[in-house]
Amino acid sequence: MIGVLDLGIGNIENVRRAVDGIIVKDSYGIERTEKLIFPGVGNFGEIAERVKELKPSLLDFIGDGKPFLGICLGLHYLFKGSEEQPEARGLNVFPGKVVAFGKKGIPHIGWNQIFIRKEHPLLQGIENGSYFYFVHSYYVKEVPDDYILAETEHLTENIATRFPSAVAMDSIYGVQFHPEKSGKVGLRLLKNFRRL
Amino acid sequence: MLARRIIAALDIKDGRVVKGVRFQNMRDAGDPVELAVKYEEEGVDEIVFLDITASYEKRSILINVVKRVADVLSIPFTVGGGIRSVEEVKALIKRGADKVFVNTAAVENPELIREIARVIGTANLVVAIDAKHNGSYWEVHTHGGRMARSIDALQWARRVQELGAGEILLTSMDTDGTKEGFDIPLLREVVKRVDIPIIASGGAGSPRHFYEAFKAGASAALAASIFHRGEYRIDEIKKYLKRKGVPVRLER
Numbered sequence: 001m002i003g004v005l006d007l008g009i010g011n012i013e014n015v016r017r018a019v020d021g022i023i024v025k026d027s028y029g030i031e032r033t034e035k036l037i038f039p040g041v042g043n044f045g046e047i048a049e050r051v052k053e054l055k056p057s058l059l060d061f062i063g064d065g066k067p068f069l070g071i072c073l074g075l076h077y078l079f080k081g082s083e084e085q086p087e088a089r090g091l092n093v094f095p096g097k098v099v100a101f102g103k104k105g106i107p108h109i110g111w112n113q114i115f116i117r118k119e120h121p122l123l124q125g126i127e128n129g130s131y132f133y134f135v136h137s138y139y140v141k142e143v144p145d146d147y148i149l150a151e152t153e154h155l156t157e158n159i160a161t162r163f164p165s166a167v168a169m170d171s172i173y174g175v176q177f178h179p180e181k182s183g184k185v186g187l188r189l190l191k192n193f194r195r196l
Numbered sequence: 197m198l199a200r201r202i203i204a205a206l207d208i209k210d211g212r213v214v215k216g217v218r219f220q221n222m223r224d225a226g227d228p229v230e231l232a233v234k235y236e237e238e239g240v241d242e243i244v245f246l247d248i249t250a251s252y253e254k255r256s257i258l259i260n261v262v263k264r265v266a267d268v269l270s271i272p273f274t275v276g277g278g279i280r281s282v283e284e285v286k287a288l289i290k291r292g293a294d295k296v297f298v299n300t301a302a303v304e305n306p307e308l309i310r311e312i313a314r315v316i317g318t319a320n321l322v323v324a325i326d327a328k329h330n331g332s333y334w335e336v337h338t339h340g341g342r343m344a345r346s347i348d349a350l351q352w353a354r355r356v357q358e359l360g361a362g363e364i365l366l367t368s369m370d371t372d373g374t375k376e377g378f379d380i381p382l383l384r385e386v387v388k389r390v391d392i393p394i395i396a397s398g399g400a401g402s403p404r405h406f407y408e409a410f411k412a413g414a415s416a417a418l419a420a421s422i423f424h425r426g427e428y429r430i431d432e433i434k435k436y437l438k439r440k441g442v443p444v445r446l447e448r
Contacts (some may be wrong), residue, residue, distance in 0.1 A: 008288065009290075010290065010292065011265040011266040011267070011290070011291055014266060014268065014269065014270055017267065017268070018270070044326070106273060107318065107319040108198075109363075110393075110415070111199040111201065111241055112197070112198050112199070113197065131445035133272060135272075135319050135320075136320070155197075181270060181271060181272050181294065182270065183445075183447060184270075185447070187270055
């Protein structure tokens with residue numbers, strides 16, 4: 001069974017429906033599932049605070065090698081921390097860091113393309129250059145090349161920033177875009193995760 | 197590169213989609229969830245729901261619609277119409293709206309923009325501006341276009357950006373309903389003055405009109421009646437735009 005972590009921020013029913021999973025809210029729920037999706041919305045500090053009690057269960061889950069997919073802030077939470085809230089701590093299971101676009105953290109909002117860097121079952125059936133829906137002001141960088149599945153480019157202050165938009169390391173997966181808001185290709189990615 | 201967006205607008209009254217011209221001759225046009233799903237299948241990039249329910253007491257009906265839409269839709273959607281407080285915004289976002297828009301309440305209390313942006317983030321807040329040229333300037337209107345406010349729309353656009361709007365939904369009351377194209381002069385003037393994305397609205401009647409709006413600097417273009425009446429399919433318009441060199445999202 002695939003679990004979708006509900007932290008009480010926003011509606012995650014469409015993610016649950018896409019993977020035909022169950023909503024998970026506590027440690028018991030996390031332990032029971034074979035795969036877990038962490039759809040992050042809000043800001044890094046808020047997420048870190050809300051998920052605090054579940055952190056040991058999440059680390060066990062990942063440590064057991066069970067597939068884990070972080071979406072947007074859920075991706076950021078895989079890292080040690082984020083410039084968004086420097087004193088808050090993430091899971092620290094993925095190498096790299098989370099930084100702001102430009103000086104002010106100019107949001108990257110809308111449909112943008114992903115450029116596939118590595119063949120992977122998570123991206124099976126998804127064409128190079130497909131559009132996904134993004135809403136974020138911070139992005140991940142210094143991720144080792146081996147773990148980058150796809151990249152995306154965002155123009156801010158006339159500077160193009162190329163950042164990893166899909167990453168994978170062992171059984172840990174993360175996407176910067178929102179597959180649950182990306183129409184057919186997004187649903188395809190979620191179904192791919194389900195099949196992994 | 198970010199795709200230019202095509203947005204379909206649905207007017208909601210008492211939980212149903214209604215069609216009409218400028219709030220008149222309203223007819224029931226179906227279930228909002230069914231229509232939203234149909235547009236998603238046609239490749240629309242976003243849907244905007246405008247609640248025109250008169251009474252505040254019926255707000256719960258809208259909240260319920262938002263929940264039902266969020267449960268099934270896999271593209272982003274925006275909700276607005278009569279929003280007056282941060283509490284209403286929170287309720288809509290919690291049920292699954294991706295963004296909200298404010299209009300009248302923002303004109304009456306500009307600080308509301310700042311307050312909402314603080315709670316849900318700039319990226320999720322759209323400020324709608326209804327403008328009509330009064331002979332000397334584009335004047336801001338509120339209350340669904342019924343009240344002129346003696347405010348210059350170009351200055352107001354700058355102001356809402358400073359206060360924390362993430363996008364502007366710019367409706368020209370001069371072109372709205374004409375099907376003769378978006379208000380390009382107004383659009384150009386606003387684009388020149390702000391950095392945030394502009395959604396052009398009012399006047400779409402053919403694929404060429406969308407092209408003109410994007411060429412004038414709009415990040416997105418919104419239409420209602422040409423989609424409702426089935427005059428043009430969304431994917432048809434997008435294919436046309438792609439041929440003209442506009443970056444659009446086309447599903448295969």
